[in-house]
Each structure stands twice: as structure tokens, then as C-alpha cells.
Amino acid sequence: MLRVWQEECISAALLKYYLGQTNFLAMATPGAGKTRMAAYLASRLFELDRIDLVICFTPSINVNNSFQENLERITERRMNGRMGSAGQVMTYHNLTFLSGSFWQIFKENRVFVIFDEIHHCSGENINLSNAWGEKILVNIRSKAAYTLALSGTPWRSDKLPIALARYSGDPKRLECDYIYPLTQAIKDKVCRTPKIVAIDNDSITYTNSAGESNNYSSLSEVLSNTNINYSDLLYHDSIVEYTLRQAIRRLGSIHQKNPRAAGLIVASSIHHAYWIGDIMANKLEQNAIIVTHQHAESQNIIDGFEESSSHWVIAVGMISEGTNIPRLQVCCYLSRIKTELYFRQVLGRIVRAKEEHYPYAYLYTLAEETLLNYARRIGDDLPDHLSIVEIEKIGDNIELSDLPIAENSDEAFIETSNATDGNVQENKPAEDELTFNNIPPKEIVQKSINKNQISLFGKFSEELIVLQHAFNR
Numbered sequence: 001m002l003r004v005w006q007e008e009c010i011s012a013a014l015l016k017y018y019l020g021q022t023n024f025l026a027m028a029t030p031g032a033g034k035t036r037m038a039a040y041l042a043s044r045l046f047e048l049d050r051i052d053l054v055i056c057f058t059p060s061i062n063v064n065n066s067f068q069e070n071l072e073r074i075t076e077r078r079m080n081g082r083m084g085s086a087g088q089v090m091t092y093h094n095l096t097f098l099s100g101s102f103w104q105i106f107k108e109n110r111v112f113v114i115f116d117e118i119h120h121c122s123g124e125n126i127n128l129s130n131a132w133g134e135k136i137l138v139n140i141r142s143k144a145a146y147t148l149a150l151s152g153t154p155w156r157s158d159k160l161p162i163a164l165a166r167y168s169g170d171p172k173r174l175e176c177d178y179i180y181p182l183t184q185a186i187k188d189k190v191c192r193t194p195k196i197v198a199i200d201n202d203s204i205t206y207t208n209s210a211g212e213s214n215n216y217s218s219l220s221e222v223l224s225n226t227n228i229n230y231s232d233l234l235y236h237d238s239i240v241e242y243t244l245r246q247a248i249r250r251l252g253s254i255h256q257k258n259p260r261a262a263g264l265i266v267a268s269s270i271h272h273a274y275w276i277g278d279i280m281a282n283k284l285e286q287n288a289i290i291v292t293h294q295h296a297e298s299q300n301i302i303d304g305f306e307e308s309s310s311h312w313v314i315a316v317g318m319i320s321e322g323t324n325i326p327r328l329q330v331c332c333y334l335s336r337i338k339t340e341l342y343f344r345q346v347l348g349r350i351v352r353a354k355e356e357h358y359p360y361a362y363l364y365t366l367a368e369e370t371l372l373n374y375a376r377r378i379g380d381d382l383p384d385h386l387s388i389v390e391i392e393k394i395g396d397n398i399e400l401s402d403l404p405i406a407e408n409s410d411e412a413f414i415e416t417s418n419a420t421d422g423n424v425q426e427n428k429p430a431e432d433e434l435t436f437n438n439i440p441p442k443e444i445v446q447k448s449i450n451k452n453q454i455s456l457f458g459k460f461s462e463e464l465i466v467l468q469h470a471f472n473r
Helices: 004-018 034-047 061-075 092-097 131-139 182-187 219-225 237-255 270-282 298-307 340-351 369-381
Strands: 023-028 053-058 087-091 111-115 146-151 166-168 173-175 178-180 193-201 204-207 213-216 262-266 288-291 312-315 328-333 360-366 386-394 453-456 460-468
Touching: 004 023, 004 034, 004 178, 023 034, 034 061, 034 111, 034 146, 053 061, 053 092, 061 087, 087 092, 092 131, 193 219, 193 237, 193 340, 193 369, 204 219, 213 219, 219 369, 237 262, 237 270, 237 328, 237 360, 262 270, 262 340, 270 288, 270 312, 288 298, 328 340, 340 360, 340 369, 360 369, 369 460
Parallel strands: 023 146, 023 178, 053 087, 053 111, 111 146, 193 360, 262 312, 262 328, 288 312, 328 360
Antiparallel strands: 166 173, 193 460, 204 213, 204 453, 386 460
16 A cells, blocks of 8 residues: 555656656655655556566666565566566666667667655756766657656755756755655654754873874864874774663663664774674674675675664674665664765655654764764654754763774775765675674774774763654644
8 A cells, every 4th residue: 555645746747747858856854765656657557558668777786676676576576687678777887888789779669767865867969968967968868758857855965956857946946846745754653753862072181193182172172173084083992882781772662562673883894883783892892784885695694684683783884775674773883884865865764654653763873973963864854843952961971081983994995985986886786694703803903093082981972862742832
């Protein structure tokens, strides 16, 4: 059964197509169910004898399986690209390798093209496009029978226009054919209400390489006035351990109402993921599954996690957009990526809701100024509601020192913003599920010590950014 917004969007698209518009752009908040809506729209177009084939492009291999499964189940047609099938699902990366014989099908068939997370493709014109956007403009824009462009975050970090999108006004604003915002998704119980918790400390002593010390009252002050950078903090034992401990405590409280709830930890690199896993196993007594591009069965691991009883998964660039694991309700954002688009995409992994489940989702991050601004701007998606900030002091006085620097080995996969800007390769799949029960700690991480040090003498604090709504006014 379709949700109300999905029925509305399908009806709006069919009307626009009937009136002669061939390109339709739908913006729906992450976690709302865009894949299912797109599959039903394809089914309706088949039933109306408006199309012969469906071609679908997604941002990564991990999303392909879900899209193909939905299309095949709902349209009752094969979508594997083989002889006799009614279509194919592939990644945007494939766009640059498709031959002229492939594009010939647009001349011989009425093709419906679906673009999942279209913001990966830039291109108002050929001169202002990335490689994927150029292929769309040249080979698809005027040749497809219909197109459906989908996005939960319809903008790009590089500010370039999105392929197939329409802009108007001065300054130019994106025109969407249908919008399903977070505020409505929360009201409809399609999405959980997000609460973002920023971890900070109110008394920090920084000592530089010359032995000179200064005191600071927040992580933001340290980052603004010292040689410490944000990536260094992601490797600070006590800061990370505290953040993980608070997230574990929150997940435990959610288990009282939803025993199936789980948590996601977004790491910066493979090295970082194993280092976090060591903390989880040996200090916090938590088993965690890790999944990266090095795992040959990465998608099977992700799919298996949704059905398993495991509480935590640590991911590097594998669970950021399009992945459907509704039982995820808590996230630790320990990625070095600081783009608003990626931040919102990760948040989207924990707001997907089932009506009977706990209605809140919690994202824990460090109180770095850029991330704090993103967190507060999430409230912009809730124009009829209030975004409030509360400060709660938590924990005993803690002294920390010897800040480890972020590891930069060439062998480590550093998570990058390619998942958000769409100019580079897709995530590579590659080993079986790993837990930390059988991995010797010394093999997990070798840490270096920065010549600059910080000590935390104050109390940790949590800045809780609550997106509070008043639907029962």
C-alpha cells in the first residue's frame, strides 16, 4: 500500500507527463520511500502503455539491488538488462562507459529513465557539467520518453546546477515538481524526529610543541586557536570513547521500547573503523560489525545486519544514502567529511520509521562549528516548528593528554565526499563480515603521538539540538 505522499507524487508526475512535460523532479526527505514510489510510477506507465523499457541510475552498487528488487517486484518484469528483460539498473559510474549501441535503444524504444539522488550529476549545460551530467544532457535529456529525477538533498557542495533541474529567479532557486519535506514526513510518522547531540568539553588545556599551555572552554575554541584539527579529535581516545558511550547508553534506553533498534558508527577510514571497533570491543564490551569497500560481500553484510540481532555496525562510506535499515535509530558521526549534504544523508539513515517504533532518532557528533551549523539548519526543514538548544553538563572531571594524530596510511581508505558530489568512482565492493572478537588489538591500530597535546580537565557536555514539533496544537 502506498503512502499518501507517494500517491500524490505519482499523480502529479502522470499529469505533467500527460501535459507534455518529460522531466519530473521530486524532492522527498531521506527515508521517505522514494524507491518504492518510483517503482510504482514505472508500473503505472507500463499499464498505460506509455513506455517500453526502464533504465535506472543510482549512486552506488549498494543501492542497485534495492532499486532492482523493488522495480521487479512491483512491475512484475525483469530488470537485469538481459535479453527479454524490461530494463536495467546501473550506477552513474557506468554512464561514462556505455557505447553507442546502448544509446540506440532510445531511438527504438520509449524509455523511462529514473535518476536516484540526481544531485550527483551536475549540468545546466555541457560547459557546466560533470562527466555524468554531460552524458545525461547529450544522450538522455531529449531522447527519453520520460525521466524521473529523485533527491533527498537537492543541492551540490560545489554549488553547480543539478542536471535536468530547472532554476528561476535571482538568485536562482531550484524548482521541484513535487516536495515532501521532513516536517510532513514526521507528522505522517514516515520519519522519526531527529535529535542531534554535539559532544563538547568546557575546560581544555592545550600545550604546543614548545611546552606553552593555554586554556579553552570548547572544542571549537581549540580548533580555531591551535594546531589541533578536527581529524585529530576523531582519533582522541577519551573524546571518541565518551561519544560512543553516550550513544550506547541512548540505544539501551531505546531498547526498552524497541528491542530491535540498532546503531550506526560512521568512520573516516578503514584504519579508523578498526580503531573504533577496538574501543567498542575492549573498553565498552560491545560487539560491532564492520563493513567497508574491502568486503567482497559488503551488500550481503548490510542486508544481513537488518535481519540480525547485532546492535552496532561500523561503516566507511557504505551506509550513507539509499540504504534501507529501518532499525537504525542512533548514529555516531565520526567522519572527517564536513559537507552539509553528506551530514544530512547520514542523518537520513536513522530517521526511517515504522509506525509502531520509538519516534526519535539520535545523531551524536563532535561540537565542531561547521557541524553545529549544519545541525541547527536541519530546523530549516521544519518551518512551522521550533529548533531549541539545551546545554546539559554530564560526567566527572576528566584529565586527558597525548592526542593521537589521524592516521594517513596509503593503504587506508579515506572516506571522501565523492558520494555527495558524484565526480569520482563508486564504492568498491570487496570479504566477509568481521567482528572484533577474533582480532588482536595490536593488529587493529598503531597510533602516533602529536607533538601538540590537549588535556581535558572539565566536564563533557552535550549540546542537544532538538527539532521539536507541535502537531497537536
